[in-house]
Amino acid sequence: MTDKKRGALAIDALKNEYPDAICSLEYTDPLQLLIATRLAAQCTDLRVNMVTPNLFKQFKCVNDFAQADVSDVEELIKSCGLYKTKARDIVLMCQALRDRFNGIVPDTIEQLVTLPGIGRKTANLVVGDIYHKPAVVVDTHCIRITGRLGFHSIKDATKIEKLLRQILPPEESNDFCHRIVLHGRAVCTARSPKCGSCCMRAFCMTGLGEKEL
Numbered sequence: 001m002t003d004k005k006r007g008a009l010a011i012d013a014l015k016n017e018y019p020d021a022i023c024s025l026e027y028t029d030p031l032q033l034l035i036a037t038r039l040a041a042q043c044t045d046l047r048v049n050m051v052t053p054n055l056f057k058q059f060k061c062v063n064d065f066a067q068a069d070v071s072d073v074e075e076l077i078k079s080c081g082l083y084k085t086k087a088r089d090i091v092l093m094c095q096a097l098r099d100r101f102n103g104i105v106p107d108t109i110e111q112l113v114t115l116p117g118i119g120r121k122t123a124n125l126v127v128g129d130i131y132h133k134p135a136v137v138v139d140t141h142c143i144r145i146t147g148r149l150g151f152h153s154i155k156d157a158t159k160i161e162k163l164l165r166q167i168l169p170p171e172e173s174n175d176f177c178h179r180i181v182l183h184g185r186a187v188c189t190a191r192s193p194k195c196g197s198c199c200m201r202a203f204c205m206t207g208l209g210e211k212e213l
Contacts, residue, residue: 003151006203007167010149013199014179021175021182023129025049030105030130031097032056034115035065035090037122043080051077062103065094089117107131120158128177134170136161137177141184148188150205 015021024045027033032052039048055076059065065073073087080086093115097103105126106112112123121137128135136142138157142164147153152163168176187194193206201207 001203003167006149006151007164009203010200011168011172011176014176014183017199018179018182021178023125023178024181026052028056030126031062031065031094033130034093034105034112034118034122034126037125038089038093038117039077039080039086041086042082047080051080062094062097065090066098068094086117092116093118105130107133109135120161124161124177128174132174134165134173135177136164136168136173138164139177139181140190141181141188142177144190145180145184145188148193148204148206149200 023033025033025036025040026049027036035055036048036052039051055073058076059068059073068091070087070091073090074083077083077086077090096115097105100114101111106115107127107130109120109123109127112118112126113120121139124135124137127133128137138161143155143157143160146160146164151167152160154160164173183199184190187198195201195204195207198204198207
């Protein structure tokens with residue numbers, strides 16, 4: 001079976017299993033998604049969603065964050081982990097948005113990754129969810145599950161993103177990545193995947209015991 005065929009089967013199976021393909025981070029504008037995604041590094045989305053309402057109440061726009069004292073941001077995001085680095089990045093990121101992009105969150109991956117603390121995973125999420133452009137968000141769930149499906153045997157997120165762009169139809173890639181996260185949390189977990197109840201077992205190389213279809 002070709003990767004594209006397996007990819008098409010995975011898209012259909014996940015679409016049936018998780019019809020609502022949405023980001024689990026809560027936000028109301030592009031800046032909030034950008035910041036929430038930065039906070040989500042090595043932290044659960046649930047925890048981030050508990051922290052951001054008060055953060056966004058205190059700092060409402062790019063200028064507010066750009067002029068903020070880093071220590072004030074630190075205090076509001078402490079429970080997210082790595083809070084000192086994240087607070088510094090958020091303030092520097094907003095200063096860059098103010099000074100280089102007129103306070104507007106860019107709509108390209110190439111521009112987004114020039115912002116402090118922003119990598120391709122966050123950039124893809126913003127480009128896909130905010131600007132509705134084809135994007136591939138490669139997080140730990142995506143790396144793990146696409147590897148188990150048989151698409152690759154690597155851990156390099158940038159290489160996996162490039163590979164998945166060749167496999168997935170552009171119009172399906174955003175939702176596929178959201179559904180992969182939901183599936184990774186519910187079924188294809190890191191330690192004990194529930195292959196017996198997986199909607200992709202019939203064509204997953206791990207579920208099939210590495211046997212080719």
